[in-house]
Amino acid sequence: MTDFVVVETQPIDHDISPSPTPANLVIMASAKNRTRGTKRITHVLNTLYDDAQENLHDEQNFTIWSKETYLEQLQDTTMKLDACSVSTTSDDKGGSSLIPCSRSIQDSWMKSCNGVGELAVDLAENVVIGAFEEEANSSSFETDSSQSDNDIRQEWLGTTPFAIEYRIDTQTAGHLDDLIYHQRTIYDSILETPYDPKHWIELCQCCLTLGFADIAAAAAHKALILIKASLNLDHGCEGIVYPSNLEILTKMTLGERLHTRSPTIIEEELKNLLLICYSGLLSSLLACGTFWEGLRAAKEALSIFPKDVDLLETRNMLRDYFYERQNSLKAGAADKVDESLILMTRVGEIYQVQYPWLDTRLNDRTPALVRELNDNLNSQICEIKPIILGPLRESFDVGPLGIFAMRDIDEGESVLVDKCITNTTDLHPKAQTYCDACHASLLAPHTLPMQIVRPECCEEVAFCSQDCCSTATSGYHRILCGKDWSWTYGRNGRPKSTGLAPDPMWRVRLFLRMVAVYLADTQSTKTKVHPLQHSLFGRMSANYSLPSYPDFPLTHDWYYYENIGAPTRILMTLGINPFTDPHWTQEVIQTIFWKMENNANMSNINLSTTTLPSSNSPQREDSTGEEIVTSINTNYLFLNHSCEPNISWRGPSSTPFESSDSLEGINGEIIKPGSATIICRARQKIKKGEELKISYIGDPMGTSDNTQLEGGRQERRRWLRKWFEGGCGCSICTKEAKEVKAMAAAKSGP
Numbered sequence: 001m002t003d004f005v006v007v008e009t010q011p012i013d014h015d016i017s018p019s020p021t022p023a024n025l026v027i028m029a030s031a032k033n034r035t036r037g038t039k040r041i042t043h044v045l046n047t048l049y050d051d052a053q054e055n056l057h058d059e060q061n062f063t064i065w066s067k068e069t070y071l072e073q074l075q076d077t078t079m080k081l082d083a084c085s086v087s088t089t090s091d092d093k094g095g096s097s098l099i100p101c102s103r104s105i106q107d108s109w110m111k112s113c114n115g116v117g118e119l120a121v122d123l124a125e126n127v128v129i130g131a132f133e134e135e136a137n138s139s140s141f142e143t144d145s146s147q148s149d150n151d152i153r154q155e156w157l158g159t160t161p162f163a164i165e166y167r168i169d170t171q172t173a174g175h176l177d178d179l180i181y182h183q184r185t186i187y188d189s190i191l192e193t194p195y196d197p198k199h200w201i202e203l204c205q206c207c208l209t210l211g212f213a214d215i216a217a218a219a220a221h222k223a224l225i226l227i228k229a230s231l232n233l234d235h236g237c238e239g240i241v242y243p244s245n246l247e248i249l250t251k252m253t254l255g256e257r258l259h260t261r262s263p264t265i266i267e268e269e270l271k272n273l274l275l276i277c278y279s280g281l282l283s284s285l286l287a288c289g290t291f292w293e294g295l296r297a298a299k300e301a302l303s304i305f306p307k308d309v310d311l312l313e314t315r316n317m318l319r320d321y322f323y324e325r326q327n328s329l330k331a332g333a334a335d336k337v338d339e340s341l342i343l344m345t346r347v348g349e350i351y352q353v354q355y356p357w358l359d360t361r362l363n364d365r366t367p368a369l370v371r372e373l374n375d376n377l378n379s380q381i382c383e384i385k386p387i388i389l390g391p392l393r394e395s396f397d398v399g400p401l402g403i404f405a406m407r408d409i410d411e412g413e414s415v416l417v418d419k420c421i422t423n424t425t426d427l428h429p430k431a432q433t434y435c436d437a438c439h440a441s442l443l444a445p446h447t448l449p450m451q452i453v454r455p456e457c458c459e460e461v462a463f464c465s466q467d468c469c470s471t472a473t474s475g476y477h478r479i480l481c482g483k484d485w486s487w488t489y490g491r492n493g494r495p496k497s498t499g500l501a502p503d504p505m506w507r508v509r510l511f512l513r514m515v516a517v518y519l520a521d522t523q524s525t526k527t528k529v530h531p532l533q534h535s536l537f538g539r540m541s542a543n544y545s546l547p548s549y550p551d552f553p554l555t556h557d558w559y560y561y562e563n564i565g566a567p568t569r570i571l572m573t574l575g576i577n578p579f580t581d582p583h584w585t586q587e588v589i590q591t592i593f594w595k596m597e598n599n600a601n602m603s604n605i606n607l608s609t610t611t612l613p614s615s616n617s618p619q620r621e622d623s624t625g626e627e628i629v630t631s632i633n634t635n636y637l638f639l640n641h642s643c644e645p646n647i648s649w650r651g652p653s654s655t656p657f658e659s660s661d662s663l664e665g666i667n668g669e670i671i672k673p674g675s676a677t678i679i680c681r682a683r684q685k686i687k688k689g690e691e692l693k694i695s696y697i698g699d700p701m702g703t704s705d706n707t708q709l710e711g712g713r714q715e716r717r718r719w720l721r722k723w724f725e726g727g728c729g730c731s732i733c734t735k736e737a738k739e740v741k742a743m744a745a746a747k748s749g750p
């Protein structure tokens with residue numbers, strides 16, 4: 001169902017809360033016209049405006065736009081209206097927004113609007129009648145006549161490289177709109193009855209056909225949780241402790257759908273659904289290229305349905321693909337078969353794309369957000385600014401950001417010291433070898449035993465200072481305390497990773513920490529801001545690319561357990577309902593994962609060799625003391641890359657004998673080894689207004705000897721593809737690209 005909400009926001013200081021207050025809710029209308037046609041939407045919205053004016057004109061709680069303003073808004077927004085999904089926006093100058101949003105968001109807004117909300121619903125229903133009658137005779141779903149049938153809609157090519165030609169054929173044959181419509185109706189059914197596994201299985205099948213195999217796998221996972229909870233299956237679902245009412249809710253929903261109270265009939269249905277669910281899950285994992293996890297799921301499925309031909313066939317395909325990958329990796333590695341090679345056999349791969357049904361506005365970074373970011377940065381030296389200068393419109397995306405000098409900067413000057421609490425390593429905090437907040441070493445001589453601060457609430461964590469302890473206990477730790485998170489330090493059957501690669505579970509632990517920071521903040525400020533619009537997640541950009549046939553972009557690592565199983569378990573443990581909460585759909589979770597991947601900083605530390613281990617600081621059994629700290633440094637992440645950087649940076653230090661100068665912050669404070677703080681200094685004189693740029697890849701020219709990266713300049717440029725596939729825009733890369741082009745032209749001859 002495509003629902004529209006028109007809101008006018010009142011001026012609010014640096015608040016990007018999406019919840020319209022009763023005072024700013026102008027019109028709420030359900031335009032159930034399922035249309036992509038711009039003309040039709042404009043027509044419906046014109047009707048809505050007229051009706052709303054009639055109904056609301058003497059309501060003092062509502063502000064009505066002038067028709068002129070309204071139509072101006074329409075011009076900017078109608079093209080986006082086919083993105084039927086959750087979208088919210090507001091800005092601190094009292095801007096106005098026309099928002100397509102889902103029924104469940106409306107419902108939650110209605111709840112927060114109390115009496116006035118109900119009035120709005122009544123009025124909205126009046127409004128809808130007008131729109132409905134208009135639409136009654138039209139076909140239920142219409143494509144924009146301006147779109148040619150032969151155009152390939154890249155954004156709908158999916159996340160999986162698997163069978164992409166099939167999806168191109170589907171689009172060429174003109175079936176895409178039907179599939180999109182089908183997907184919307186399934187989401188509607190889920191909103192109505194979220195505990196019916198059948199809808200989640202249908203979503204799995206539909207997303208699989210659309211090529212979004214990761215979302216398909218997540219839908220199957222949700223169905224599996226409901227079914228397993230109801231059948232009391234031993235397997236559990238990746239360790240999830242089921243809420244006690246999940247079984248009752250699922251059985252009640254099935255009973256209502258089947259018009260029965262018979263436990264036998266309901267159980268029969270659950271078993272039927274279980275088989276179809278496994279089949280969808282295995283196909284999704286196959287399409288995501290995570291053959292090893294697919295084989296594990298197949299083993300579980302076949303232990304229940306040993307003779308099912310469909311399951312056996314998919315299992316065989318998973319096995320064949322797994323061996324094919326393993327053999328080719330072995331052949332490439334010659335005699336060097338090690339843990340990293342085993343890890344490579346177990347990872348899946350998908351494209352990093354924006355989900356076309358998730359409203360793009362959720363990814364917008366508005367001028368209001370940039371002002372908030374600069375308030376937090378609180379620097380006299382540098383500021384966060386859009387790179388592309390142009391007219392900034394208040395509730396619209398400002399484009400790529402960077403950090404710029406606010407005054408002339410001297411060579412060697414500290415420009416940014418970015419301490420952060422969003423960090424993780426493989427070491428369990430219980431070991432108390434590092435500060436749970438900033439990750440500074442708690443080992444002598446960096447922190448003396450009497451300096452260690454322990455919170456009153458638990459014995460799980462320790463801190464390097466009272467400051468860190470207060471930050472944690474009044475914030476994220478409040479959300480996490482008293483719950484068992486030790487499973488996030490497990491490896492889900494994988495060997496320990498070696499070298500520069502951190503264990504893939506870093507994503508899970510960083511996600512957990514970030515969700516806790518977000519929840520602590522929104523709870524203390526009593527705001528209901530969507531995670532993607534909260535400054536913590538909203539500040540980060542992803543490296544999206546479109547699967548453009550026939551030149552496909554890079555694929556990115558993806559796991560069933562890390563990307564779906566573990567985050568679902570985290571949310572459920574934190575009391576978030578992944579079946580009903582529109583803020584925490586798999587699309588939102590995966591978007592956060594993409595953002596983390598594009599912005600996380602990784603640094604090697606070796607705490608054990610830098611200090612004498614003290615008796616009260618146990619290491620994990622298999623810990624070598626060498627760890628990789630992964631952190632989201634919330635200001636540093638705005639620095640762009642250049643192969644001619646004017647800024648040098650250093651992450652967590654492990655060496656206590658370095659010159660104290662390199663460990664000093666801007667105000668002379670000492671940054672302790674192991675801390676996830678990043679210090680940035682000017683490599684040269686920098687003029688006011690110049691952009692500050694770092695190197696993402698160590699020595700960008702690949703000429704220094706003591707670097708861990710191999711392969712020189714060419715290899716380094718290849719590494720850059722992780723952040724930007726279109727190529728780095730610096731002058732060296734531009735020159736090299738021109739030379740390559742000229743050489744290719746010369747080779748191909750006249």
Ligand SMILES: C[S@@+](CC[C@H](N)C(=O)[O-])C[C@H]1O[C@@H](n2cnc3c(N)ncnc32)[C@H](O)[C@@H]1O
Nearest residue numbers: 400401541543637638639640641723724728729
């Ligand atoms: C860590 S973020 C840096 C901040 C980012 N510009 C933003 O708007 O949030 C990395 C992203 O910045 C962009 N970027 C950074 N350096 C670049 C370069 N040299 N050339 C092209 N894009 C770059 C890419 O989109 C990359 O995915």
